[in-house]
Amino acid sequence: MGKKLVIVGSGAGGASVAAEAKRRDPDLDVLMIEQGDYTSVAA
């Protein structure tokens, strides 16, 4: 496994980090943590 990326929050910003980092480096171990029920909500 590659480096561990932890993302706090899955709104527009956090969700974009997750998707783009994984796209650029598929070896990244990505964990996104969301306190609510939904990810990637368009406000």
Next chain:
Amino acid sequence: MPYYIGDVIQDEDKLVARTPERFRDGGIEVLTRTSVMEINAKESLVQLGDGSRVKYDILAVGTGTIPILPGIPGQDLEGVFTLKRLNDAIRIKARIEEKPVREAAIIGAGFISMEMCENLRRRHIKTTVINMGALPVTRWDPIFSKKAQEELDRNGVITLTGTKTQNIEKGADGRLHLTTTVGELVVDLLILAIGVKPDVQLAAAAGIPLGKTGAIQVDFSQKTSPGNIYAVGDCCEVFNRVSKRWVHIPLGDIANKQGRVAGRNIGGSPMLFPGIVAAQSFRLFDLEMAATGIDEREAAQAGFHPVSTVIWGNALAGPMPGNSSVGIKLIADQSTGKLLGAQAIGGAGAVSRINTLSCALWAGLGLDEVAYLDLAYAPPFSPSWDPIHVAAQDLLKKI
């Protein structure tokens, strides 16, 4: 989300750009309903609500904003809402659909409040805006804010200006009884839309430096001061290309771009975030309102010598049917003749003109260039001298 509450968008799933399942399909692990209690930057780990700890090599903070509450007794009563999370929107919509909601009030008169007015009226709910100030949407020149107020009036929205809410109580009738500085108001639904502040609690406790705005300080690669911690979106600052200052402008389109830039830097394809010009728009019933760049006050603070003009023109070529009036305000620097900001309002063509002027700001154009910009003229879309040209030529007289 206001349009979901107004049932323009019917299905809440349509507001979710990507579900946890789709992230997981892409090899991204997702925990929902999970709170982060602490970021330990020294040991590079986060502590979760269940007490477990997760080590990281790289951390990205995207904690967003939290609504500013007015601090009124009763603000946490059932039937009182903020509009921040999708769950808030779902709860508001459920209340409207399950209970008889005949009357609603909104505290605050920013653009979220305006979007809510349109959508509550769409549902035939009697709506009152409680505004501490004299005019709504104060980012815009008072000339334009007055037009917004007229649009509210025209659509049956009641406005209380210079009014403070002092107390909220649940009456024996089950409704919300508001005590305000101008009297009592009884409603079935109350929305608190005063504004938001960056949610920086975790970051600040971890010693991640904040900027002057109170949001997390980042560099152009979205890095914070501990170099393995990034911040993106509404919780952090962003560079305004016009004022050359770091500002806090919580908007989803900016968050998307900052997130992508951070993701590239983390994933080994480095890129710098180019900044923003603070373009913004919203719709209020039959009006488009949009703004970009900075206003006179921000310009003066940034060391410019602002001059401005407001002109009214036709959205389309004069003889075209369905024409409407569009107002354009331009702000420029008297010393250099450079465009600094623009605002627009109208039944059509206000947002598209602000987009054009955002490009001009991005490129650092002078008013003399804006006055002769080659735009896509045809009678159904604009006069041959577009209101942009007219405004720029008018303002040039003051340079």
